[in-house]
Amino acid sequence: xxxxxxxxxxxxxxxxxxxxxxxxxxxxxxxxxxxxxxxxxxxxxxxxxxxxxxxxxxxxxxxxxxxxxxxxxxxxxxxxxxxxxxxxxxxxxxxxxxxxxxxxxxxxxxxxxxxxxxxxxxxxxxxxxxxxxxxxxxxxxxxxxxxxxxxxxxxxxxxxxxxxxxxxxxxxxxxxxxxxxxxxxxxxxxxxxxxxxxxxxxxxxxxxxxxxxxxxxxxxxxxxxxxxxxxxxxxxxxxxxxxxxxxxxxxxxxxxxxxxxxxxxxxxxxxxxxxxxxxxxxxxxxxxxxxxxxxxxxxxxxxxxxxxxxxxxxxxxxxxxxxxxxx
Numbered sequence: 001x002x003x004x005x006x007x008x009x010x011x012x013x014x015x016x017x018x019x020x021x022x023x024x025x026x027x028x029x030x031x032x033x034x035x036x037x038x039x040x041x042x043x044x045x046x047x048x049x050x051x052x053x054x055x056x057x058x059x060x061x062x063x064x065x066x067x068x069x070x071x072x073x074x075x076x077x078x079x080x081x082x083x084x085x086x087x088x089x090x091x092x093x094x095x096x097x098x099x100x101x102x103x104x105x106x107x108x109x110x111x112x113x114x115x116x117x118x119x120x121x122x123x124x125x126x127x128x129x130x131x132x133x134x135x136x137x138x139x140x141x142x143x144x145x146x147x148x149x150x151x152x153x154x155x156x157x158x159x160x161x162x163x164x165x166x167x168x169x170x171x172x173x174x175x176x177x178x179x180x181x182x183x184x185x186x187x188x189x190x191x192x193x194x195x196x197x198x199x200x201x202x203x204x205x206x207x208x209x210x211x212x213x214x215x216x217x218x219x220x221x222x223x224x225x226x227x228x229x230x231x232x233x234x235x236x237x238x239x240x241x242x243x244x245x246x247x248x249x250x251x252x253x254x255x256x257x258x259x260x261x262x263x264x265x266x267x268x269x270x271x272x273x274x275x276x277x278x279x280x281x282x283x284x285x286x287x288x289x290x291x292x293x294x295x296x297x298x299x300x301x302x303x304x305x306x307x308x309x310x311x312x313x314x315x316x317x318x319x320x321x322x323x324x325x326x327x
Contacts, residue, residue: 038080038153038168039146043124067178070115070152071198071295078120078147079196082127082166083113084157085177096127096157099138099164100190108157112184117196120149126164127157137164172301172309179311180222208270208316212253212307215265217273221311228270231318232277238320241283245319246271248288251298251310256290263288270316 073079084096087110098105098114101124106114108127125145128137143165147153154174155166208228209221217225235241248267250259267286275281291313298309 037170038125038155038166040143040165040168041146043141043144067113067175067181067183073117073150073152073196073198075149076119077117077194077197078149079115079117079152080125080147081113081115081152081154081174081178082108082125082156083154083174083178083181084108084110084127086111087159094130094161095132096129097131097135097137098125098127099141100125101192102138102141103190103192104135104138105188105190105193106184108184111181113178113181114184115196116188116190116193118147118192118194120147122146123192125155125166127166128164129157129161171296172298172305175312176305176308208266209311210266210314210316212251212310212314213262214314215262215269217269220269225273228273229277232274232279235274235279235283235320241320243285243321244274244279244283245321246274246284246286247317247319248286249293249295249313249315249317250288250291251313252291252294253307253310254291260288260290263290266314266316270318 070079070081082098094110096108098108100116100118105116108114122144124141124143126137126141126143128135131137141164145153145166152171154169154171156169156174156177158165158167208224210224211219211221214220220228235244246267248263248265248270250263250266252259254262264286265288267288271281271284271286274284295312295315296309298306298313301309
């Protein structure tokens with residue numbers, strides 16, 4: 001947990017809304033997400049995880065929001081981004097049920113994703129499509145995944161609807177589809193799932209992404225205006241908020257001077273939008289970090305892939321400082 005100062009404190013949002021500390025509207029990790037291919041092998045019944053006694057249902061509070069790049073976690077947890085891709089020629093409306101150690105984690109419709117964390121080690125992580133009402137997929141798991149601490153794994157549902165084994169993909173491949181996807185309306189019942197603790201905080205309500213070299217309202221990517229409205233509603237509904245730092249960022253394309261100016265302009269755009277929605281200007285402070293704090297490292301990719309990858313870096317964060325003594 002971060003240090004607590006009186007009369008103020010910083011809040012950190014967890015992936016399932018359980019752990020108060022620093023609250024940011026974007027991934028504020030210093031450095032990039034570590035990604036490895038998920039190691040998947042047949043289930044060995046003698047080494048399978050023991051299902052714990054289920055705890056109370058956990059409602060994931062960030063449901064319904066568009067995908068934003070996930071942050072970097074500490075070595076005590078492993079992070080999984082599981083999504084149900086839109087496949088060409090697939091017109092069926094189906095649901096894929098995710099099971100973690102044979103317990104229900106969530107349900108994904110086409111074009112939806114779920115982000116969750118577990119302790120490092122061996123876990124049964126599968127997703128069976130259209131297995132209601134008997135939910136037979138969790139009864140006879142076929143594969144097991146080995147997860148390392150501090151790593152993020154991107155997996156998609158299997159193209160074969162009769163196979164629950166997920167398909168491991170790299171971040172670039174996953175995010176070429178994930179931008180625009182919605183988080184599933186999930187009630188997690190898997191005992192192994194933990195609150196994701198991010199290094200430097202993470203997004204709870206989404207972030208604001210800009211098009212290449214964009215700085216105006218018209219340059220905000222799809223869904224961004226709704227995210228600003230969510231920000232405004234949240235800020236106005238929290239009387240204990242003392243200060244909101246709006247921090248702009250740029251991708252590394254272009255000169256450092258240009259990117260610094262661009263990042264400030266993006267922050268100013270978001271500030272003006274928040275003020276127009278009733279947030280007091282006296283609470284809002286803008287700054288820019290240029291290209292000095294990327295969410296993801298896109299170097300080494302071909303031009304087209306690098307430009308798409310850099311979408312995550314053309315962003316605006318909002319950091320909120322609160323007064324814990326406010327009523």
